[in-house]
Amino acid sequence: MRRSTAAAVGLLLAALLVTACDTPDDAPGDRGTADRDRDRDRDRDTNGAGGEEIFLTFAGDIHFEAHLGRLLRRPREGLGPISHTLSAADITMVNLESSITTRGTPDPKQLEDTDDRYWFRTRSAALDLLDRAGVDVVGLANNHAADYGAVGFADTLRAVTESPVPVVGVGKDREAAFTPHQVTVRGTDVAVFAADASAREGTSSRWAAGRTTPGIASARDTRTGALLDAVRAAADRDELVVVYVHWGTEYDPCPNAGQRTLARDLADAGADVVVGSHPHVLQGAGWLGDTYVAYGLGNFVWYHNSQAETGALRLRVADGRVIADTWLPARIREDGLPRRVVGDAAADARQQWGTLRACTGLSARPAESAGVDAPSGSASAYAFSVRRIGPVLRAEMASSHGPGCPVPWRDLRRVRLTYVGFDGRDHRGAVVVHERYVTDVATVFRRLYDARWPIRQMRPVSDFGGDDDRSMAADNTSAFNCRTVAGQEHWSAHAYGAAVDINPVENPYVVEGSVQPPSGRRFAALDRSPGSPALPGVIVADDVVVEAFREIGWEWGGRWAAPDYQHFYAP
Incomplete structure (x- = not known):
């Protein structure tokens, strides 16, 4: 950089002005x-x-x-x-x-x-x-x-x-x-x-x-x-x-x-x-x-x-x-x-x-965060933050990612966000998704938060040792997990960071007479047709959850022949 050519008198005047707003010279700090x-x-x-x-x-x-x-x-x-x-x-x-x-x-x-x-x-x-x-x-x-x-x-x-x-x-x-x-x-x-x-x-x-x-x-x-x-x-x-x-x-x-x-x-x-x-x-x-x-x-x-x-x-x-x-x-x-x-x-x-x-x-x-306001009566505003998967998080998530996974670490992001629990209070949770879906997924959960739609808990599957069955049994809402489709050899949408499962107990996967997780059996036969009354945390066709995912272009597994009511995915 170069020196200014200001006149010496200008320097003196500037120095005099400084004394009007500086802390005292003898201040300890x-x-x-x-x-x-x-x-x-x-x-x-x-x-x-x-x-x-x-x-x-x-x-x-x-x-x-x-x-x-x-x-x-x-x-x-x-x-x-x-x-x-x-x-x-x-x-x-x-x-x-x-x-x-x-x-x-x-x-x-x-x-x-x-x-x-x-x-x-x-x-x-x-x-x-x-x-x-x-x-x-x-x-x-x-x-x-x-x-x-x-x-x-x-x-x-x-x-x-x-x-x-x-x-x-x-x-x-x-x-x-x-x-x-x-x-x-x-x-x-x-x-x-x-x-x-x-x-x-x-x-x-x-x-x-x-x-x-x-x-x-x-x-x-x-x-x-x-x-x-x-x-x-x-x-x-x-x-x-x-x-x-x-x-x-x-x-x-x-x-x-x-x-x-x-x-x-x-x-x-x-x-x-x-x-x-x-x-x-x-x-x-x-x-x-x-x-x-x-x-x-x-x-x-x-x-x-x-x-x-x-x-x-x-x-x-x-x-x-x-x-x-x-x-x-x-x-x-x-x-x-x-x-x-x-x-x-x-x-x-x-x-x-x-x-x-x-x-x-x-x-x-x-x-x-632009334009985020707290809904009437809520404890705090909806918020989300995004974090790359660096060495510390990689170590924490090792059980849900390994050799051969179709998505590298660099393409994944951990999204921490606000959700409403079954107790009606605000909580902070985290899901891991592909970086291209960060904004869309955060937008969906903003919709659910604004509607005060309850979620049991929200933790990465790695908190459950990468075990999808354990995560579902805990009624945990999750996203990325490097696994294949149950009973098949091809990768699940979860392995691409392109799927989210919400409240698995209230919204189980029903296939060939079995219910996953087993604790969701009492919710398996609920009427989920449009306009049906729903229990807290239960997903019904065309409700706020289905509509929020539809608006970002994702589909609902609840419409499958073997319905997976918890499952939303990018086609």
């Missing part, structure tokens, strides 16, 4: 623990998704140029009070806008204006300082990581291997540069990438790692294949995929066409979070479908405060997807460090940050 907890309480919880929640925090560009270099003399002190904000999350990530070297010479930047060229570097102590400041992952894929030529980049790679904090976005070759940092947080497998999509500044090969040559994880222009392939591979393996991209037009608060295209491509590839920096100013954030995108986080630790507005983005994640966001505003002081703002100034800053969404095409809520 930017805010106390109680205040940080209240920030979490104010998160915009968009769908009430359950599961083990984790918190991610992202901040923008950091370097240690000019007077900021003095911070490296005392790396144990971190970044001062703002360190409390960074360390409060489970995973915090920033972009380090520098080559890490004290050697080398400035790399020629033939592609830049001669009057607008800058070279940034820092010492390896910067990584120690960021570690102390509460940063968990450092992105180094940017337009300054190779500023000091081959010697400087070799030093940078050496510093990365010795760093106390994981660094992503550079490597000895393309594979290494696009290798994510992987970590498991309370059962959620997370992969974190960094990539550079900013304008290339020189002709050196180091600006883009090659098959056998060192460099940066580059995703410039249309050359995004390596990044998208890496994200797809991670999405098959991990529940939460994060990509930090260096991109955008400097000083433009709106994302450019390239940013918006790459964000869509990353979302389609399976990224759950896409954040970025480079323009020096804040850009809007929100949901692109169920992928969270924050186009620009601005400067964060910078040697001037001409663009003083900054902050930290906190994301609340459940079941591998972002369910809420919170902007924690700050301002860069004259000394180059950010300080949280509070009170009315913070409220105004949050409001201003929200208005930046207007030119992004993003939504204030995930697509699946």
